[in-house]
Amino acid sequence: TIQLKLEIIHKVLTEGQSIRQTALDYALPSCGMLSNWLAHYKNNEYTLSDKPRGRAPKMGRKPKKR
Numbered sequence: 001t002i003q004l005k006l007e008i009i010h011k012v013l014t015e016g017q018s019i020r021q022t023a024l025d026y027a028l029p030s031c032g033m034l035s036n037w038l039a040h041y042k043n044n045e046y047t048l049s050d051k052p053r054g055r056a057p058k059m060g061r062k063p064k065k066r
Helices: 002-013 019-025 031-043
Strands: none
Touching: 002 019, 002 031, 019 031
16 A cells, blocks of 8 residues: 555655665565665655556557458
8 A cells, every 4th residue: 555655665764774674574575666666756756656557458459451
């Protein structure tokens, strides 16, 4: 959830806890995941937004030529 992500990000940014230790504390699959969250958080002016998951639907697809 977004609240949990924000909690984890604030642990790293405000409390100065390392990314690796925080990832281990919250049992994240990898440190890279938390690094990506931090990068997105900083690039989006310190906000998190939900992005849709999965592949975008292919609307308006042209039929194959025979």
